[in-house]
Amino acid sequence: MVRGSLLAKRYAPEVERTWHLSILIGQGVSAWAVHDAENGEPVALAWSTEDHCLGLPEVPSHPRSVSFVSLPEWSTLVPDGALVPGHEADHLALVHGGLPAGALRDEPVRSLGATCIYMHDDRTERRVLERFPNARALPMQGLLVRAAQARCTDRPVLLLHRGLDRLDITVANRGKVLLSNTYPARSGQDTLYFALLATEGCGLAATETLLHAGGTHLSDGELELLARYFHSSVQACADSWTEDQQGKDLRVDRWLGALEQFPCVS
Secondary structure, eight states, X not given: OEEEEEEOTTOOTTOOSOEEEEEEEETTEEEEEEEETTXXXXXXXXXXXXXXXXXXXXXXXXXXXXXXXXXXEEEEEEEGGGOOTTOHHHHHHHHHSSOOSSOEEEEEETTTTEEEEEEEOHHHHHHHHHHOXXXXXXXXXXXXXXXXXXXXXXXXXXXXXXXXXXXXXXXXXXXXXXXXXXEEOSSHHHHXXXXXXXXXXXXXXXXXXXXXXXXXXXXXXXHHHHHTTOSEEEETTTTTSOHHHHOTTOOGGGGHHHHTSHHHHO
């Protein structure tokens, strides 16, 4: 069942070749975001359990471009100098201890001089491609790296994405990425532990690091727990929608994986 949506007054799904559609799907939830392809302004957001939001009439009928992130994801960053063409799967298997069924892809992360090797769950990916055959796949890890670099203009930033059973964390300072890693997370204590571990491992103090927390399964209890140690925190996507658009009880940071796709493809 659809859980909710935000639609700007000027948004019209039937207008052709105007919108970029970003999709986040997998692990029991889905969401899509629409940005004006010319200026990047967010004009629509919808979310649901499973993949029901893909069938909404508000989905743009003829978007200019489409991208998607599918969860769960298996990924790793490889320095360009260490990447041997034809051996991408070896790098991924070395990190994850094996590979699931699915299409192996790579995405350059030019700001790091590296390549993100990644694979999505084949079943969730197929749901998107059946509806939008020309949709471009994006790696969550690469998306978080770019987003963290954009946020750390004047102080260290920890960008956190909470999934169903995992935690993706990127730490950046002064435009440089200090860490990008994935951790198992089955409880709020796991979320806090690995957030602190990542911060301390980068030589930073939690009290001086700005926390940007989001994710499909981030709970209010986890946010409260994190706030005890990270004294400065903001919604990961607070700039995307005004409070009037969000409503007091709506946190768009849950859909970080959809809202942050447009800068990666623009």
